[in-house]
Amino acid sequence: MTDTKTSLLCAAVVATLAFSAGAQQTQLVPPDARITDEAIHADLSGYEHTQGRIKALNDAGRPVRDYHLSKAQCWLDVSFHEYSRNDRSAFPQEALTESEKLIVGMEQGVSPLPTDTPLVNNAARVREDLWKRLGAIHGTPGFECAQQAVACGEVELVHAGNEFNQQQWRHAKPYIQIAEDWVSDAEALSRQCAAAVLPADAVLTANVLFEFDRSGRDDIRAYSLQSLDRELDRLRTEGLTLTGVELVGHADRLQGRGHDYNQALSERRARTVHALLIERGIDAGKVSYSFKGDTEQVQSCDGVKPQAALRECLIPNRRVEVRLKVAR
Template structure:
């Protein structure tokens, strides 16, 4: 959500003057050790407010909120402010604020196209390669404009999660990973809603392929039974099924792919078999939820395709929790619109 403060003299002065900062300008927050007085904190809040007002001015001038640059600048601003108010004493609040301001400056100057790279500021850990790949596919796909807002914020939340991972490991990164997952799903849903291409030369409407719906069902360490599934990951599966119904899609096929983490004390073959048993468990779950068994294919990959690496994470309990996304069954619903 956008940050809302009382109007500040600094923000009003910026807007009244119509000042455009040059590309090297950067709002500076007070050093962490100086954030101990009301006056210093108030000045920092004024700085946040001033940048928020510049975004509001861009929107008032006609730049839509769903625009990639607007959305990304807002999300960088929001995560910076979130961590500032949580008393994050690292370089992250300043670095995220700087990324927001860079985009604001470029938009104020009418730059086109805007950059799409997403730096891992403050040396944030690169987490969840699968989510990054889905976001890149959306950004390069035919429905990029429709998905732009959720893509932009999904990228920022993955960086936010990586920063939290560095500071307090996986337990503190998880809420932001969940936010990123939700944003990726929202982006893919938005992309499906505008997946119809313009008419061809023959006058026949061409339909772009619909992105599959993806859900990951997660298992406890060295477990594969239904009772070993993390409950919230089953909820993500049910949300995917509900979205299929809400969007009026038909399921053409379901791909179920089992995985294991790298903790293979019993050997490579054991992890291969464990991932197969997990895939079979999820196949049974899908049949129980009304999916035709004939539509389901399943495969198993053992520990060959991790989406999260947890180098240096200790103790063992923290490492096992960090590796949880690798103990997954990926469910891909291949969907189409019934009338196409």
């Protein structure tokens, strides 16, 4: 090992072990020096120490479901996940640092703690619709029960945005799906919260996604249809009464923004989903729909190439939003 690499490793070990009042930042070994068992061991020791600090906060009485404890854990998890995948970017370090910032604040009794979610490593802000749904839960009575799901959903969206920047949509998609699950769970937990009074305009949301330039039943992505069915199942499991359904059809931008073709395509998609809902026992009289064409894009995919990758990236825009209005 060269003198330079020895110095880098020693510095990392010192940073890992020499915490002063919980304020010392863990520094991972720089990627170009991460080539020995000793270097890897130093980093793993840092992760283990950080995990121990989270456990100590829980042992001291901060519940696992707490927003800030959950967020610290999720930042730590995505950092370690990418470190284990040999991510050589700044993401593992910056995500780990966000975890530690929250840990230090909790250890020092800072109040209020921040609720912002930095786009570390200049991560793309993907799926604005999911960010808005999570943001809508903050400050509501149901947030008490949904804290963990909200926190982890926000972190997972940053994780997805980082993957999008590095390797585009194909690598971001699995993490987007994880974020979608967190968002659905957060909304369900918020509704179920014993302290929450279900508002008159409570809504369950699902997006039914279509293949490029298609609008038939066989053109629906299976996992998105499963998402719709999960939301319909919640009506029964949560004892909710369906008061109305709003369908909003959309298209991506590839036929030209504002083009009449996309308006008609979004209408056909909405009518397809309308028929599926009727088959699933939904009263046709409760369903209304509108068509937005390509005017409301939730995923920009700027700079994505080639064409096949761009079409796949834009799939969140080829959607029918299903808004199930419910009451207890």
